[in-house]
Amino acid sequence: MEQVTAELKRIGDEVKKSGELALKEAKSAGEVSAETKEAVDKLLVKQGELQARLDDAEKKLLRRGSNDPEGAKSVGSEFVESEGYKAYVAEGNYKKGFSHQVKAVVTITSDPAVAGDTIAPDRLPGIQTPPQRRLTVRDLLTPGRTSSNLIQYVKETGFQNMAATVAEGAKKPQSDLTFDLLAQAVVKIAHFVKASTEILADAPMMQSYIDGRLRYGLAFKEEAQLLNGSGVGNNLNGIYTQATAYVAPITIANPTRIDVLRLALLQAELAEYPSTGIVLHPSDWAAIELTKDTTGAYIFANPQGIAQPALWGRPVVATQAMTVDTFLTGAFKLGAQIFDRQQASVMVATENEDDFVKNIVTILIEERLGLAVYRPEAFVKGDITPA
Incomplete structure (x- = not known):
């Protein structure tokens, strides 16, 4: 040129x-x-x-x-067309060495060092959330509301029934009733996270996502309290904690898991509280569904069936809030009631001056509730594996 x-x-x-x-x-x-x-x-x-x-x-x-x-041009074409190579061939002295500097050949690839930055990533919408436990224990209980920090109720603790036939002119027998005033405290369940105002403003869906995760965390802890709260300090007195221990009301030979649950239902029925549900760990429910007879056929479940979990006419709630190898049956609607003082609410605020100057906000969620277990004998708990 x-x-x-x-x-x-x-x-x-x-x-x-x-x-x-x-x-x-x-x-x-x-x-x-x-x-x-x-x-x-x-x-x-x-x-x-x-x-x-x-x-x-x-x-x-x-x-x-x-x-x-x-x-x-290829590397070979550039080499043979070079002036140095032509002079080397024309001279004919092939014993003498010859070299030629070949220009670098650049290949465009998806390597970030070459052209990778020009390739836009395929960003999927939303956030991939971790698995969440199905929470159903609350649905078994009778709902209620309260405007106090203490739930009190009068419970009949004794009844001496002396009713009898009486002859004309004879003195009638006297029966005795005794009562007790019981109280259950309303407790608070709460937690919070911190977030920058920039992320909340720049990604509007982020706050709704955070709210949802916080609400789930609250409900997760609530279910654990409803079942297993110790009743000590700032804890609910849980249903499983107060439930009556399982004692087989009748004796049968070689009881199975299914037999144990039926006897527990009988125990509650004899206490005049027919059970309305059964709570098990998922592993124990799976063991029941997989029970086979001597021929290998399932005696309880149909693998092709779509029926909801139920046993002896009662719905079965499978939750990991229960410990493996334990069960809980009971008259949930009659025997216990949940009282909401403050339903789950989310608040956003700047906690202190340091957060204010750093554009950091605190997202807090809390609820207040109480649990009244009117009749512990309406619930039966125990080990599902026969001795």
Whole structure:
């Protein structure tokens, strides 16, 4: 290209000189000589050829720069077309060494160091959440509301029934009733997280996601309290904690898990509180469903069935809030009631001056509730595996 450009400049200068000569001849003689015309024509033809060569060279260079396979030369082509290689072959002295510096060939790939930054990632919407436990114990209980921090109720603790047939004129028998005033404290369950105001403003869905996770954490702890709260300190007195221990009301030979649960239902029925549900760990419920007879056939479950979990006509709630190898049956609607003092509510605020200047907010969620277990004998608990 440099040689063509230099030659094109030289021809241009000669065309300019010939033009000036032709102009001078036309002024003096009234016409241009044939020799001058022929010289100018040859120069113009030569100039056109050189311009075409220059244009073609520029196009090839452009194709090579854009990584066009047709315009780019391979390493071998560049080597054999080099002036050094041609001189080496012409000399014929092959004992002498020869080297040629080949220009680097750049291949565009998805490597971030080359062109990776130009490839936009395929960002999926939303956030992939971890698994959440199904929470159903609350649904078994009778709902209630309270506006106090203490739930009190009167419970009958004794009844001496002396009713009998009486002869005419005879003294009637006296029965005795005793009562007790019981109280259950309303407790608070709460937790919080900190977040920057920027993330909440720049990603509106983030606050709703945080709210949802906080609400789930609250309900998760609530279910554990409803079942297993110790009743000590700021803890609910849970249903399982107060439930009556299982004692088989009748004796049967070689009882199975299914037999144990049926006897527990009988124990509650004999206490005049027919059970309305059964709570098990998922592993224990699976063991029951997989029970087979001596031929290997399932005696309880149909693998192709879509029936809801139930046993002896009562719904079965499978939750990991229960310990493996334990069960709880009972008259949940009659025997216990949950009282909501403050349903789960979310608050957002700046906690202190340091958070304020750092644009940090505290997202807090809390609830207040109480649990009244009116009749512990309405619930039966124990080990589901027979001795």
